[in-house]
Amino acid sequence: MPILSSCTQNMCLTSPVIFYTPVKVNNNMILQSSENDNYKEKDYRFSVGTISENIDRDNFAVSVNTQIGLVIGTNNDERFVNTEFVTDGVDSFLGIKYGRIPGRFRKSQLYEQRRDFIDATDFGPFCWQSVDMPWYEDQQQSEDVSSPCLPLVLHTLSMLILSLYLFL
């Protein structure tokens, strides 16, 4: 796919374009490409309220090509439907790792490992909460150093819509 080659580590040749892709986001593909910092293997999810655990990714995958790889996010995310949050026309990249922690009590470092695919269709892990709150139970499973607790979440208005549905 040409979109995969338009960005290098140093620069992107094209202006940002968010692709709405009907292509199924293959879990295995993502897991293989991010072996070393695999959010999916940990039990980190935030289980309060509105987010359903069982989702069908087929309908809302979006992707944007960046210098660190193809970032896959969500659009019209059905997990947020029937909540107070507007999702129509919003592209969300829910868990992009921005920093790594070399050790407990150490300064974090910028994380910019280039990968083919960066799965941002789901939230990253919480950092350890220093108070016992029932709604954070899930994240308490992870260790502060070995698990990557420094993701960021990015919401943006859908920009140039290249709906591949139209061409298929």
Added chain:
Amino acid sequence: MVYLHAGGLNYGGSAEPPSYGHNLAVVGNVIVVNINFRLGVFGFMSTDNNGSNGMNGIYDQIVALRWIRKYIGNFGGDKNRVTLFGLGSGSASVCLLSVSPAARGLFQRAIMSSGECMAGSSNRPGGHDLLSPQDGYAITQSIQNTYGALSVDDLRNPNLYPASEIYNARVMGDPVLDRAVLQGYPQYLYRNPNNINPFQMIVGSTTYADEQLVPPSPYGSDVATDLNAFYQTIQDDWPGINVNRVKNAYSPQNHYGGRVMNAQSQYEGVRLFAF
């Protein structure tokens, strides 16, 4: 717009519903970025008494801002129009980063909501004072004693002290002055405009910010005690000055339906300007 979540530097995260940025993205036609940063003992325990450590959680925020400056263009953002905003302790973080040399150039505007970094004590609403390296390290040593650790390196070792055992070792603790983030204490840094990073700032406090968080009041249990403590705070803040005008301006009876906490929230919110 980059959001720093609330939670007393002890809890919260980018994945909690109050941080969701969908609606702001739509209303403001902006890219909203929420970030995680380390909390509690993992984010704010110092490892020595010479100020090399103690704000790792704030440093995480700086690293995130670096990432944003470098890559936000890939998502259609403008790295030269970054607004940092936060609530509560997130606002206190904005307050710190706004005078941090390490954060210079990483954001251009700042909005502080119901939290600042020089109130003198975390017992005060939204207040997050900065501990000296010595005081911070004294806390570290007491943590060592509590957990029977011989050194900081012991605490560092996840095999000896899994996160599940020490995660609540430092609850509601203030950050410790960390020279990687700040060269001094914010109440002094703010006196020199050259130290302030953003060229525009909005500072404010919600009247009802603390109503649900600190019932009924951090000061005491009855109105008379609260009122006296509140007026004493004002008196302490302005030594040697007749503070009657300040007391009248924030009188709970006159302006806040007798609710001391709401008056206090407003007072704390604008107190930053006084410095």
